[in-house]
Amino acid sequence: MPISEAAAYLGVSMQTLRRWDAIGTLRALKSPGGHRYYQRETLERFRGDSFGLANAWAASEVAPEIPQGCYSDTQDRFRARLERMAKVIQAGADGLASASLVTSVAGEVGNNSFDHNLGSWPDVPGIFFSYDHNKRIVVLADRGVGIRATLSRVRADLQDDVTALEVAMTEYVSGRSPEQRGNGLKYVRDVAEGNPIAISLQSGTAVATVGKKDGRLKIGLAGNNVRGVVTKIEY
Secondary structure: OEEHHHHHHHHHOOHHHHHHHHOOOOOEOOOOOOEEEOHHHHHHHHHOOOOHHHHHHHOOOOOOOOHHHHEEOHHHHHHHHHHHHHHHHOOOOOOOHHHHHHHOOOOOOHHHHHHHOOOOOOOOOOOEEEEOOOOEEEEEOOOOOHHHHOOOOOOOOOOOOHHHHHHHOOOOOOOOOOHHHHHHHHHHHHHHHHOOOEEEEEEEEEEEEEEOOOOOOEEEEEEEEEEEEEEEOOO
């Protein structure tokens, strides 16, 4: 389909598709005349890849448009959508003991984004928030200042993103909000380590993961750099 139809299909602008094509996020097929075309199957896969879309939104130098169904511009709107997600998960849980924990972890991560970027959003306020109970995945992202910048207000010794994420995941940080951003992430880690929930949380160039199988926290360098935080929860 031509770029105009592809843009309407994904709910973004044609300029966003051109930018995604240029940086390799979503490649287009080009005619001899240079016109962009897209295969429907490719767009379907991309639209279903909420984690990839969140990464593209958080990593881009200039924030691309994202489908309105994935964007919560205010904390109240996020909480309302979180409540709807909780009902969806509970209704289709089929004995899933961790249903309420998935909602609480998503709530902790999403509320962190709003609480600790209030008045200091670098460009686009609000968060990316998407969930798919059939795939049992929740994705959140923000274009905020990131964990290192937040914790550096009380821990000036943090030299890199990996160290900052280690502190956020393993140490209790003294100080008032928003400097206590990391404290809630200990809860996120504890839930993932004690339940069949996998977590991937990236801030800047560092990523922390807790797998379903081994339940162990691992922190290291990510393959790219994101603004703010990108989180994937699998259950």
